[in-house]
Amino acid sequence: MSNFSDTVQRSDQVSPAVVDSNPIELDSAHEEHSAQEEATHVPPASRRPVAAVTGCTSGLGRAFAVELATRGNDMVLVGRNAAAVAELADELRRNHGAVVEELVADLEQSNDRARVVARLEQGVTALVNNAGYATPGDFWTLDPEAIEAELAVNVTAVLQFTRAALPSMLAAADGMIINVASISGLITGATGAYGAEKAWVIKFSEGLAGQVGPSGVRVQALCPGFMDTPFHQRVGNKPEDFPKPLVISVDDVVKGSLADIEKGWAVSVPGWRIKFVAMLNRFSPRRWVWKFDSP
Ligand SMILES: NC(=O)c1ccc[n+]([C@@H]2O[C@H](COP(=O)([O-])OP(=O)(O)OC[C@H]3O[C@@H](n4cnc5c(N)ncnc54)[C@H](OP(=O)(O)O)[C@@H]3O)[C@@H](O)[C@H]2O)c1
Secondary structure (H helix, E strand, O other): OOOHHHHHHOOOOOOOOOOOOOHHHHHHHHHHHHHHHHHHOOOOOOOOOEEEEEOOOOHHHHHHHHHHHHOOOEEEEEEOOHHHHHHHHHHHHHHHOOOEEEEEOOOOOHHHHHHHHHHHHOOOOEEEEOOOOOOOOOHHHOOHHHHHHHHHHHHHHHHHHHHHHHHHHHHHOOEEEEEEOOHHHOOOOOOHHHHHHHHHHHHHHHHHHHHHHHHOEEEEEEOOOEOOOHHHHHHOOOHHHOOHHHEOOHHHHHHHHHHHHHOOOOEEOOOHHHHHHHHHHHHOOHHHHOOOOOO
16 A cells, blocks of 8 residues: 555646636536547546645644645646635735646535536545535524535535545555544534534545555544634634544644554544543543533
8 A cells, every 4th residue: 555645745646637727617628638538548647646625724634735836746626716716816826836636526516516526526636525504493493495505515525535535546546535523523412413424424434444454545524623714703613612632633634644654544634632632521421521512
């Protein structure tokens, strides 16, 4: 099995050619590639590995995109805010010489997810399923449509994109998929549908990691603790309310995740304090942990 450095730095990696364009241009480029592939049965080669990151426009996703571009990847940036995607794409082209595809998609929408699936089926060498959010409020008070939308982003997109990306990675016997879960998925507590969705991501990723690991493809569930990102503004948390010892920077989470995947770890929990909380929760009386709240 090659390590992650091989994956991100090799220059002879065979993966589909990338186009530096907006989503409309991408569609026509996709058609051209499909026709070419049908004619020759040989995928066009890119000189560099290609990494796709969802939810690239802020927080952890942005940090992953910058780090992967820094490590020599060309990028497929998936985000729903076109201006923010374009701004990051320009930064990565300018600062890292990356070829960057901008794929604007709202992952709550099945048509938009299908466009991402179509791109991933062409092949990438790395995929970070990072987009995700929690809907504030007690579960029984939430709009049922809002719960469905959250499920689509936190679970359905992860399922569909992993399914789309894996076959070409398995054919190349190389590649990696990082599915961003949360400490919420490891602990029991008052985390509503969000915690259960993240628990699904962990179970799903760990099971796949065992199955595809011998091929050289690595899959990881990443379980961060508290990160000071727009995630918390969206749910109404204030940074001053965070348990300070449990806060970790997005850069440390990215570096921890990438280091762990090099070691072949299928579940990554960056930071010893968060690891300790997860273990404490696991072995504490159930009536105590039911009250636990976490990101
Ligand atoms: N922050 C924490 O403490 C924490 C802890 C554990 C796990 N996590 C997980 O870490 C991941 C990243 O979160 P973050 O903390 O970096 O928060 P963030 O800054 O709010 O980033 C979330 C990203 O997901 C994107 N996104 C949300 N809904 C989307 C949709 N319908 N379609 C497309 N993109 C969508 C957002 O795009 P827009 O900007 O367009 O909304 C944004 O780019 C999430 O999966 C989250 O569950 C966070």
